[in-house]
Amino acid sequence: MLYKTLMFMSFCVQHTPYFIVMAIGNLLGRLYYILVKKQRNRAIEQIKLSLKLNDEEAKKIIRASFINLAKNMLEILYMPKLNRENLSEYIKIENFENVQKAIAEGKGLVVATGHIGTWEWMSASMAIMGVPTTAIAKPQPNLDYTRALDDLRKMVGVEVFSRGTSELLAAGRALKGGKILGFLMDQDAGPGGAFIEFLGRTASTPMGAAVFAKKFKSPVVTMFILRQKDGSHVIKIGDVLHFEDKGDADKDLFDFTLKLTNEIDKVVRENPAQWIWFQKRWNTAPDMQKKRHHTVKEQKEE
Numbered sequence: 001m002l003y004k005t006l007m008f009m010s011f012c013v014q015h016t017p018y019f020i021v022m023a024i025g026n027l028l029g030r031l032y033y034i035l036v037k038k039q040r041n042r043a044i045e046q047i048k049l050s051l052k053l054n055d056e057e058a059k060k061i062i063r064a065s066f067i068n069l070a071k072n073m074l075e076i077l078y079m080p081k082l083n084r085e086n087l088s089e090y091i092k093i094e095n096f097e098n099v100q101k102a103i104a105e106g107k108g109l110v111v112a113t114g115h116i117g118t119w120e121w122m123s124a125s126m127a128i129m130g131v132p133t134t135a136i137a138k139p140q141p142n143l144d145y146t147r148a149l150d151d152l153r154k155m156v157g158v159e160v161f162s163r164g165t166s167e168l169l170a171a172g173r174a175l176k177g178g179k180i181l182g183f184l185m186d187q188d189a190g191p192g193g194a195f196i197e198f199l200g201r202t203a204s205t206p207m208g209a210a211v212f213a214k215k216f217k218s219p220v221v222t223m224f225i226l227r228q229k230d231g232s233h234v235i236k237i238g239d240v241l242h243f244e245d246k247g248d249a250d251k252d253l254f255d256f257t258l259k260l261t262n263e264i265d266k267v268v269r270e271n272p273a274q275w276i277w278f279q280k281r282w283n284t285a286p287d288m289q290k291k292r293h294h295t296v297k298e299q300k301e302e
Contacts, residue, residue: 001144002142002145002148010077010078014077014078018090022231024074026070028070029066029068029070030066033066036066040062040066042277043062047061051199051200065276071118071227075120079121079124080156083128084128090232091232092234093234095236095238096237098239099221102221108174108176108179108180108181109218110212111126111180111183111221112185112220112264113222114268114275115275116225116267116271117225119184120152121225121233122224125235126180127156128157131179134159134182135158135160135182135183135184136160136167136171137160146162172212183208185257186268186279187279187281189205189206189207190288194253194257195286196257196258198264199268199269202286204289213242213243217243219240220241220260222260223238224264226267227274
């Protein structure tokens with residue numbers, strides 16, 4: 001029932017003028033900020049700790065982030081409306097030539113990003129621009145919601161591998177097939193992650209981007225989508241990077257993960273209202289860390 005409801009909502013949103021959809025998002029975000037006390041308070045406390053803000057400054061940014069998130073959710077429902085002809089009306093892509101140059105190497109492309117802006121529109125844009133695009137995604141608690149989200153992604157040409165399945169083999173095949181493989185690197189990675197300072201506090205960080213870049217010798221770019229003051233979006237694509245293998249697998253993976261994480265940290269600091277501050281980013285304490293990092297040697301060959 002939820003699946004049908006979400007797909008019907010998507011149909012309705014797609015047939016509503018975009019400026020009205022955004023006006024609705026503004027209202028829903030403000031209501032969400034008022035009603036969801038637990039998430040609001042967690043977000044306020046986390047941004048105060050990370051950015052050293054006073055209470056008033058923190059509340060102002062978090063209110064804006066809730067509004068931005070509500071707009072993001074409606075834009076996901078609106079996403080099937082995007083196509084090659086109208087994409088430039090909504091999104092400007094900077095340095096797309098970096099993606100083309102990396103794909104031309106013939107080893108796929110690892111994209112490192114985070115929950116910043118309408119990240120689903122970023123992957124959609126790459127697919128619409130003709131670059132086969134995939135991502136490893138965490139299934140949502142509700143299966144109907146996961147199914148609806150995956151189907152909306154498929155409508156714009158994005159292929160998703162769900163965690164907990166055979167996603168590692170499928171992701172490897174995607175890179176070998178010359179596709180983009182996207183990683184959201186701003187989630188808590190548990191005891192097996194790389195413990196790196198992120199927004200002023202030590203956080204367990206996913207190492208998947210570094211692991212796959214090493215294993216498949218794939219180039220890497222950072223990529224972020226940012227909402228502009230006029231409501232449009234800009235996708236910012238970083239320089240083409242390559243994993244540096246210096247002979248110490250754990251240290252090399254850690255160092256590359258650190259480099260990518262620092263880029264995400266910088267973008268969030270510059271655009272704090274576009275990040276999801278209530279997520280449990282710092283859930284795993286440093287003293288919970290496993291002694292051995294997740295290294296490329298632990299990945300099985302096909």
